[in-house]
Amino acid sequence: MDDWRVPDPSSLPPILEAALECFARGGYHGTSTRELAEAAGLSVPGLYHHYPSKQAILVDLDRFAMNSLWSRSNAALADGPQDSLSRFDRLIECLLLLHAQSATLAFVAFSEIRSLEPEFRAEHIASRDRQQSLLDEVVADGVRDGYFSTPHPRDAARAITSICMGVSQWFRPDGELDPAGVAERYGEICRQAAGYVGRASSR
Amino acid sequence: MDDWRVPDPSSLPPILEAALECFARGGYHGTSTRELAEAAGLSVPGLYHHYPSKQAILVDLDRFAMNSLWSRSNAALADGPQDSLSRFDRLIECLLLLHAQSATLAFVAFSEIRSLEPEFRAEHIASRDRQQSLLDEVVADGVRDGYFSTPHPRDAARAITSICMGVSQWFRPDGELDPAGVAERYGEICRQAAGYVGRASSR
Amino acid sequence: MDDWRVPDPSSLPPILEAALECFARGGYHGTSTRELAEAAGLSVPGLYHHYPSKQAILVDLDRFAMNSLWSRSNAALADGPQDSLSRFDRLIECLLLLHAQSATLAFVAFSEIRSLEPEFRAEHIASRDRQQSLLDEVVADGVRDGYFSTPHPRDAARAITSICMGVSQWFRPDGELDPAGVAERYGEICRQAAGYVGRASSR
Amino acid sequence: MDDWRVPDPSSLPPILEAALECFARGGYHGTSTRELAEAAGLSVPGLYHHYPSKQAILVDLDRFAMNSLWSRSNAALADGPQDSLSRFDRLIECLLLLHAQSATLAFVAFSEIRSLEPEFRAEHIASRDRQQSLLDEVVADGVRDGYFSTPHPRDAARAITSICMGVSQWFRPDGELDPAGVAERYGEICRQAAGYVGRASSR
DNA sequence: TATGAATGAGTCTTCATTCAT
DNA sequence: TATGAATGAAGACTCATTCAT
Structure with missing residues (x-):
């Protein structure tokens, strides 16, 4: 089972889908409830019939993003060989795929924390x-098992997170790379960032 | 001359300094002109005496950040040996130092683009x-000169940018690392991300 | 027949009963139809099945109060000796009983006139x-018959009305006096307000 | 000094004056801030420059009314002979004058308690x-000194309060009685309500 | 009648901005 | 420049009411 690789476009309820687009364009504070309602094809009170407040919409959106990230990550870790390099590769692949496939959602979830x-x-x-x-x-497991040479695993992990989240800043569906391409190319870079020493030499 | 290494705290005019703090806390749209004026120790019309609009303050702040980044980067590139690895190292050091020393400014300049x-x-x-x-x-120069092995220099550069900008998200003045520590540790990671092959082996 | 002395709790339809409580607590404008519906155990459209508008509920409540006041008053006047003092006493007793027994209804009917x-x-x-x-x-009859000495019967009547209506402002079912006690004690005060000269001396 | 007898029309600030008229006509909840602003000759934000909220206006109005009632009452009690009947008469005169002169203010302060x-x-x-x-x-003092015969002084006082407050419900400046006339006529009724036994017979 | 969903008009309040002093 | 006063436009949210089911 590798559902964690495929995008799940059906899962975002239409109101959240519309809100996502609005927030991505104008930001949370820069989007009025009127705009949200219009984007969702509703009147303002119609919107309030489904959500008690503008904040609640953002919260739902954020929870959806974070939950999706968490559950896919765990699925990726569990799905396949359990050596630490394979687990690293699959987790990175998952993160990169998600930040490309759902770039807008990831972008909003990240940039509206203060809101x-x-x-x-x-x-x-x-x-x-x-x-x-x-x-x-x-x-850390990869370092322990000799796959990675970084002397500062937590900093390397932080750098890798920045790389993955950065994808949601620049990824465009009509760009040079598709999500799988992003995952391959930036997956390799993330390995390097961790100080990958090569499969052969590590054994 | 290595002014590009030292922070320049005097350079941000007091009004921008106050605005920076406000925008960092509540975001551009989440900050009222009354708050800006109060933070700057001015009355609202007093604020408008210095800036024609709230937007103009953000613009000035943004320009200051981008210009500072640009001029320091060029100073760093020019200041020292001109081999491509040294230039890479100094540019990265400059970016990391700046994103740590001026984390708030970098954070706001980045996160308020949509505003x-x-x-x-x-x-x-x-x-x-x-x-x-x-x-x-x-x-690209580093690859050409054999310092870096990355097959995708532009993607590596993008990843490195993400690492550097990411610093402004998590850096805390009272954290484990000071700016110089960040520059050293994450500088090494950036090298790895570019596929650094070692000084010796590359010659 | 002295039904005019006993409260008639069954007579207020449940929806009006619920609305009465709501209006007493929050006022007409301060009560939403949603609250009215919930208090009545109905859905909002269910409420509109019974009443065409919120105003209609208030109108019904008001009519109920005014009609009850009117019919009981007439029953009281008719029920017993027809000398003017007895008629006065019974009318006052009726008013005081009603403003104590149905204090909330009287209070709302009085305070929501502007609504x-x-x-x-x-x-x-x-x-x-x-x-x-x-x-x-x-x-006026009492004055004519020598029971009352007030030189300004209409003003005395107005003052007496104030006293009776005032009961609905302060009466509490768990207070010192029960409705009958109120009727007795304040009935005497109302007589005094009219300049009661005593049964004996007036004959 | 008998300032407590003369109305003080200059004392209500214009915004409160306007609000008073609005609240008297439509009630607190029935009056919008737009109406309040318009009545005060201001724009809505202009109104908010002077008062932080609609509620604050009502509070100020209410405090004004209650303070005025309190300070005039004390002035009336202190101003003249200190025998209990004179003090009773002056307090009642004060209450009646105020509820006639400032009928609207008294009416609003009374009827908007729930707001x-x-x-x-x-x-x-x-x-x-x-x-x-x-x-x-x-x-109570009047009873003690033999001026009043009421067996229930507190109830009599409550009834008298109802009479005085009732004035603000029906008083019209163009009516039969002016405030002084109200004070005289209803003052006598209030005496009766307390069971006034006559100056002579009480000595 | 109950329900979920919907709405035009309106609520209070705050916004960035201006002006006279 | 500071201040108090002011405003048009817009903010989030709620209202009484309706309709399809």
């Missing part, structure tokens, strides 16, 4: 930390 | 592209 | 004037 | 109780 009210910001940060710990672990 | 009106957004993007071309060139 | 649309406000005022004329007549 | 948010409602009620205690005391 979340404290309670939900804390929730987001907890999700983000939990997510980061997956990568920390995988890089 | 710029079209004209100024275009200006920002031009600056950003011009800036990116510096790194593209340095990486 | 009635012009047509219904006029109707309310007509009812109120008709009601006041009962008291005017009874006081 | 005050809990904190300010509590404040109002404290003022009202403090005010009522003045009358309780004066009636």
Whole structure:
């Protein structure tokens, strides 16, 4: 099972889909409820029939993004050989695919953290930390097993996270690379960032 | 001359300094002119005496950040040995230092792009592209000269940019690393991301 | 027949009962149809099945209050000796009982006059004037028959009305006095307000 | 000094004056901020320059009314002979004058209690109780000194309060009685309500 | 009658901005 | 430049009401 590789376009409810587009274009504070409603094909009170507030829409969007990231990451880690290099490769592939396939969602979830009210910001940060710990672990395992030579695994993991999240900043569906291409090319760069020493030499 | 290494705290005019703090905390749209004025120790009309609009403040802040990045980068490139590896190292060091020393400024300049009106957004993007071309060139030179093995220099440069900009997201003055520490540790990671093959073996 | 002395709790239809409580707590404009529906155990469209508008509910409530006041007053006047003092006493007793027993209804009917649309406000005022004329007549008769010494019967009647209506402002079911106690104690005060000269001396 | 007898028309700030008229006509919840602003000859933000909220306007109006009632009452009690009947008469005169002269203000302060948010409602009620205690005391003193025969002084005081407050419900500047006429005629009724036994017979 | 979904008009409030002083 | 006062436009949100099911 490798569902974690395929995009799931059907999953975002239409109102969130519309909100996503609005927030990506104008930002949370730069988007009015009128715009949100119009984008969703509703009147303003119609929008409020489904969500109690503008903030609640952002929160739902953010939760969707973070949950999707988490569940796909775990699926990727579990799906295949369990040696640390394979796990690293699959997790990176998953992150890169997602940040390319769902670039807009990832972008908004990342750039609107400050727009979340404290309670939900804390929730987001907890999700983000939990997510980061997956990568920390995988890089540390790779170092332990001799795949990676980085003397600072946590910094390498942080750099790798920046690379993956950076994808959502520049990825365009009509660009040179498709998501799979991004995953391959930047997956290799992430390996290097961790100080990959080569399969052969490490054994 | 290595002024590009030292922070220049005096350079941000007080109003921009105050605005920076406000925008960092609440975002551009989340900050009112009343807050800006108060943070700057001015009345609202007093603020308008210095700047014709809220947007103009953001624009000035953004220009300051991009110009500082540009001029320091060029100073770094010019300041020392001109072999491509040295130039790469100094440019990376400059970028990392700046994103740590001026993390807030870099963060705001990056995260408020969408808050710029079209004209100024275009200006920002031009600056950003011009800036990116510096790194593209340095990486390409490094590949040409055998320092780097990456088969995709532009992608490596993009990944490196993500690493450097990422610093402004997580850097805290009271954290484990000081700016110089960041520059050293993440400088090494950036080298790896470009596929650094070692000084010796490359000659 | 002295039904006019006993409260008639069954008589307020449940929807009006619920609306009464809502209006008493938050006022007409401060109560939403959603609250009305919920208080009545109905959905909003369910509420509109019974009443064509929120205003119609208030109107019904108001009519109920004014009609009840009117019919009980007439029953009280008719029920017993027809000398003017007895008629005065019974009318006052009726008013005081009602304003204590149905304090909430009286309170709402009185305090939401301004919330009635012009047509219904006029109707309310007509009812109120008709009601006041009962008291005017009874006081005037008492003066004519030598029971009361007030030189200004209409003003005395107005003061008495204030006393009776005032009951609905302060009466609490768990207070010191029960409705009958209120009727007795304040009935005496109302007599005094009319300049009661004593049964004996007046004959 | 008998300032407590003369109306003080200059004292209500113009915005409160305008709000008073609006609230009297349509009620607090029935009056929009737009109406308030227009009545005050301001734009809506102009109104908010002077008051932070609609509620704050009502609170100010209410405080003004209650403070005026309190300070005039005390002035009336202090101004003249200190025997309990004179004090009773002057307090009643003061209350009646005020409820006629400032009928609208008294009406609004009374009828919008439920529109005050809990904190300010509590404040109002404290003022009202403090005010009522003045009358309780004066009636009790009158009973003690043999001026009044009422067996229930507190109930008599409550009835008298209802009479005085009732004035603000029906008083019209162009009506039969002017404020002084109201004070005289209803002052006598209030005496009767307390069971006035006559100056002579009481000595 | 209950329900979910919807809406035009309106709510209070705040915005960036200006002007007279 | 500071201040108090002001405003048109817009903000998020709620209202009473309706309709298809």
